[in-house]
Amino acid sequence: MQERLWDIISAVRAQAPLVHNITNYVVMNNTANALLAAGASPVMAHAHPEVQDMVSIASALVINIGTLDEYWVESMGLATQQAHALQKPWVLDPVGAGATPYRNQVLEELLTYKPTVIRGNASEIMALVKTSSKTKGVDSTHQSQEALTAGQELSAATGAVVCISGATDLIIHQNQYHSLSNGHPLMAKVTGMGCTASALTGACCAVQPEDPFTATLAAMALMGVTGEVAAEQANGPGTLQLHFLDGLHQLSKEAFLKRVKLGESS
Amino acid sequence: MQERLWDIISAVRAQAPLVHNITNYVVMNNTANALLAAGASPVMAHAHPEVQDMVSIASALVINIGTLDEYWVESMGLATQQAHALQKPWVLDPVGAGATPYRNQVLEELLTYKPTVIRGNASEIMALVKTSSKTKGVDSTHQSQEALTAGQELSAATGAVVCISGATDLIIHQNQYHSLSNGHPLMAKVTGMGCTASALTGACCAVQPEDPFTATLAAMALMGVTGEVAAEQANGPGTLQLHFLDGLHQLSKEAFLKRVKLGESS
Amino acid sequence: MQERLWDIISAVRAQAPLVHNITNYVVMNNTANALLAAGASPVMAHAHPEVQDMVSIASALVINIGTLDEYWVESMGLATQQAHALQKPWVLDPVGAGATPYRNQVLEELLTYKPTVIRGNASEIMALVKTSSKTKGVDSTHQSQEALTAGQELSAATGAVVCISGATDLIIHQNQYHSLSNGHPLMAKVTGMGCTASALTGACCAVQPEDPFTATLAAMALMGVTGEVAAEQANGPGTLQLHFLDGLHQLSKEAFLKRVKLGESS
Numbered sequence: 001m002q003e004r005l006w007d008i009i010s011a012v013r014a015q016a017p018l019v020h021n022i023t024n025y026v027v028m029n030n031t032a033n034a035l036l037a038a039g040a041s042p043v044m045a046h047a048h049p050e051v052q053d054m055v056s057i058a059s060a061l062v063i064n065i066g067t068l069d070e071y072w073v074e075s076m077g078l079a080t081q082q083a084h085a086l087q088k089p090w091v092l093d094p095v096g097a098g099a100t101p102y103r104n105q106v107l108e109e110l111l112t113y114k115p116t117v118i119r120g121n122a123s124e125i126m127a128l129v130k131t132s133s134k135t136k137g138v139d140s141t142h143q144s145q146e147a148l149t150a151g152q153e154l155s156a157a158t159g160a161v162v163c164i165s166g167a168t169d170l171i172i173h174q175n176q177y178h179s180l181s182n183g184h185p186l187m188a189k190v191t192g193m194g195c196t197a198s199a200l201t202g203a204c205c206a207v208q209p210e211d212p213f214t215a216t217l218a219a220m221a222l223m224g225v226t227g228e229v230a231a232e233q234a235n236g237p238g239t240l241q242l243h244f245l246d247g248l249h250q251l252s253k254e255a256f257l258k259r260v261k262l263g264e265s266s
Numbered sequence: 267m268q269e270r271l272w273d274i275i276s277a278v279r280a281q282a283p284l285v286h287n288i289t290n291y292v293v294m295n296n297t298a299n300a301l302l303a304a305g306a307s308p309v310m311a312h313a314h315p316e317v318q319d320m321v322s323i324a325s326a327l328v329i330n331i332g333t334l335d336e337y338w339v340e341s342m343g344l345a346t347q348q349a350h351a352l353q354k355p356w357v358l359d360p361v362g363a364g365a366t367p368y369r370n371q372v373l374e375e376l377l378t379y380k381p382t383v384i385r386g387n388a389s390e391i392m393a394l395v396k397t398s399s400k401t402k403g404v405d406s407t408h409q410s411q412e413a414l415t416a417g418q419e420l421s422a423a424t425g426a427v428v429c430i431s432g433a434t435d436l437i438i439h440q441n442q443y444h445s446l447s448n449g450h451p452l453m454a455k456v457t458g459m460g461c462t463a464s465a466l467t468g469a470c471c472a473v474q475p476e477d478p479f480t481a482t483l484a485a486m487a488l489m490g491v492t493g494e495v496a497a498e499q500a501n502g503p504g505t506l507q508l509h510f511l512d513g514l515h516q517l518s519k520e521a522f523l524k525r526v527k528l529g530e531s532s
Numbered sequence: 533m534q535e536r537l538w539d540i541i542s543a544v545r546a547q548a549p550l551v552h553n554i555t556n557y558v559v560m561n562n563t564a565n566a567l568l569a570a571g572a573s574p575v576m577a578h579a580h581p582e583v584q585d586m587v588s589i590a591s592a593l594v595i596n597i598g599t600l601d602e603y604w605v606e607s608m609g610l611a612t613q614q615a616h617a618l619q620k621p622w623v624l625d626p627v628g629a630g631a632t633p634y635r636n637q638v639l640e641e642l643l644t645y646k647p648t649v650i651r652g653n654a655s656e657i658m659a660l661v662k663t664s665s666k667t668k669g670v671d672s673t674h675q676s677q678e679a680l681t682a683g684q685e686l687s688a689a690t691g692a693v694v695c696i697s698g699a700t701d702l703i704i705h706q707n708q709y710h711s712l713s714n715g716h717p718l719m720a721k722v723t724g725m726g727c728t729a730s731a732l733t734g735a736c737c738a739v740q741p742e743d744p745f746t747a748t749l750a751a752m753a754l755m756g757v758t759g760e761v762a763a764e765q766a767n768g769p770g771t772l773q774l775h776f777l778d779g780l781h782q783l784s785k786e787a788f789l790k791r792v793k794l795g796e797s798s
Contacts, residue, residue: 032723050634191298236512246768457564502778
C-alpha cells in the first residue's frame with residue numbers, strides 16, 4: 001500500500017494537474033503554494049461568468065467554505081454542479097460546519113452535487129452528519145470510535161470518501177477505512193493546514209480519479225509525513241510553514257516510505 | 267504592572283478565546299497565524315446571514331477597514347451592532363483613515379457602535395479626531411505631544427481606549443495613559459503588523475473584558491517585545507515574519523519581564 | 533545601462549512612492565510585502581466609492597485580474613480610467629489571459645484605457661495579441677522568437693511597454709527591446725512571483741514615469757537578481773520566499789551590478 005501511495009504522489013509531480021480552488025481568503029496563498037510545491041498547478045477562480053469554464057479545463061475542484069458569502073456560495077454551486085456533470089472529482093472542506101445555521105444550509109445544498117471526498121476535523125464531520133442525516137448523529141462517548149462511526153454514516157449517506165483529520169487521520173469509504181498517524185501537534189498552530197490537506201487531496205484525486213479512497217490516503221500521508229519532518233526542523237509555527245513547503249517540494253520516496261504510519265484498517 | 271500584563275498574555279494561551287475578525291484581504295493570513303501562535307482561536311466570517319451569529323459565539327470582535335467595500339461595510343455594521351448589543355469587546359483598526367472621504371464616512375458610522383478600543387498609527391488617529399469631533403483637530407507642533415492630545419480627545423469623544431502605535435506606543439483611556447517603547451523599525455517593513463497588533467488586542471480584551479486599558483497595554487507589549495526579539499534574529503523583513511510568529515508561540519515570562527519597557531504614564 | 537537601472541531601484545527606496553494595487557486575493561500579502569521590502573508604499577483599495585480617489589493620490593496603479601469578478605472588474609475599469617485621465621503610469625498583469633472567454637473580454641475592455649506596461653508570461657501575452665489584434669497571432673515555431681514577435685505586435689497595437697517574463701525576460705517597446713537572463717527555476721514554484729514583478733514594475737514606473745521602458749527593465753532586473761540570490765540560499769520554495777523579501781530589502785549596488793545579465797537588445 002505504501003508504494004501505491006507514493007506512486008500517486010509521484011504522479012502529481014509528473015503530471016502537474018490543474019486544480020481549481022474556490023477557497024477562503026485566509027488560506028489562498030498557502031493553498032496555492034502547497035499545490036505548487038507538491039508539483040500541481042493551482043488556479044483560483046470564482047466569477048460566475050467563468051467559473052464553469054474553469055472547472056471544465058481543470059482536473060479536480062476543491063471547495064472550501066471558510067469565508068463564504070452569497071456570491072461565493074453561488075460560485076460554489078455553479079462549480080460543483082459542473083464538476084458533477086463532467087464527472088470530475090471534487091473535494092468539499094466544510095470549514096466551521098455547525099458554527100452557524102447559514103453554514104449548515106450551504107453545506108446541505110453543496111452535498112446535493114455529490115462531493116467525491118469530504119475532508120474535515122471531527123467536529124465538522126459530526127456537524128455534517130447531523131445535516132445530512134437529519135438526526136442527532138452519534139452518541140458514542142469513545143471519541144475516536146465516535147468519529148469513525150460519524151464518518152461511516154456520512155459516507156453511507158453521501159457516497160463520498162470521508163476523511164477526518166486529527167492526531168490520527170481516518171479515511172473512510174463505505175465499509176472500508178484506514179487510519180494514519182503521522183503529523184505533529186505544532187501543525188495545529190498554523191492556519192490553513194486543514195485547507196492544504198483538502199487541496200492536496202484534490203491534486204491526488206486529479207491523477208487517480210477512479211480510486212479517490214487511495215488518493216485521499218496518499219494526500220493525507222503526504223501532509224502528515226511532510227508536517228512531521230518540518231516540525232522537527234522548526235522553532236515554532238512561523239518556521240514550520242516554510243519547512244513544510246520546502247518538504248513538499250523535496251520529499252524523497254525513501255523518507256516517505258520510512259516514515260508513513262498506516263494504522264488499522266478494514 | 268508588568269506581572270499583570272504577563273497574566274493577560276498567559277490567559278490568552280490558557281483560555282484560547284475565539285476572536286472574530288472582519289479584516290482586510292492583505293493580512294488575513296498573518297492575522298490568523300498571529301492569533302494561533304499567541305494561543306487564541308481565530309475565526310473570519312463576513313456573510314450577512316451569519317455574521318451576527320458568529321459575533322454571538324466569539325469572545326471579541328476585531329474590525330479592520332483596510333480593503334473595505336459596500337458589502338463588507340454592511341458586514342461590519344451588523345457585527346459591531348451585535349457586539350455592542352451583547353456588550354462584547356470590539357477593536358476598531360481605522361486603516362487609511364483620512365485617505366478618502368469614503369473611509370471617513372464609514373468610520374463615522376462605525377464609531378456609533380462604540381468600539382472598546384481604537385488602534386491606529388498617529389495619522390490615522392488624527393484623521394479620526396477630525397471625523398469624530400468635526401473640528402480641525404490638534405494644533406501642537408510637538409509630534410508626540412500632538413499624538414497624545416489627539417488620542418485623549420478621541421478617547422473623550424468616544425469613550426474608547428485609544429492606542430497609537432509607533433516607535434513609542436501610547437495607550438490612552440480618558441485621563442490615564444501609558445507609553446511603551448519596545449519594537450524595532452524593521453517591523454514597519456512587514457505588511458500587517460499594525461493589523462496584527464489590533465488582532466492581539468482583541469485576544470487580550472477577550473480574556474480581560476472588564477479592563478480593556480490594561481488588556482491593550484498587554485497586547486502592545488507582547489507585539490513590541492516579540493518584534494524586537496524577532497528583529498534581532500532576522501536578516502530582513504522576510505525572516506522577521508517567521509521569527510515573529512515563532513516568538514509569539516515561545517515567549518517566556520522571564521524574557522517578557524526582562525524586556526518590556528513601560529514608559530511614562532499618568 | 534546597468535547604472536541607470538540601479539538609479540531607478542534606488543529612487544524607489546528614496547522616494548517610497550505610493551503604489552495602488554487592485555490585485556488578486558492569492559498574492560495580496562506577497563505583493564504588499566515585496567513593495568515594502570523594495571522601499572515603496574503599497575495600498576490596496578477597490579471600493580467603487582473610493583477607488584478613483586485612491587488613484588489620485590497614488591503615483592502608479594497595478595491591475596492584476598487573477599481572481600476577478602464583476603464588482604472587481606468595475607473597480608478596475610474605474611481605476612484605469614482615472615489613471616488614464618490623470619496620466620499616471622499603470623501596469624496590467626493579464627493573469628490567465630486566454631483561459632476563459634470572460635477573461636479575454638475583460639482584458640479587451642481594460643486595454644481601452646491604455647496601460648503603460650503589460651507584463652505576463654509568454655502564453656498570456658500571446659493570448660492578448662489575439663484579443664487585441666483580432667487575428668490568429670503569431671505562427672512562428674521558434675519559441676522565443678515567437679514570444680518576441682507577439683510582444684512587438686502587442687506593443688504596436690497598444691502603445692504599451694510589453695514585458696514577457698520567463699527564463700529569459702523580454703522587455704519590448706515599439707522598435708526597441710532588451711532581454712534579461714537573471715532568475716532561477718525555483719521561482720516558478722512560489723505563487724505570485726509574476727504578480728510581484730508587476731507590482732515592482734509599478735513602483736519603478738512611479739519614480740520614472742517618463743521612461744517606462746527603462747523602469748520596467750529595472751524592475752525585472754531587481755526581480756531576477758534578487759530571485760537568484762535568494763535561490764542560492766533556499767532549500768525549497770518556502771525558504772525562497774523569505775530570502776527573496778530579505779534580499780529586496782538588502783540588495784546592494786555592488787551585488788546588483790555584478791549579477792545583472794542584460795542580453796541582446798535592439
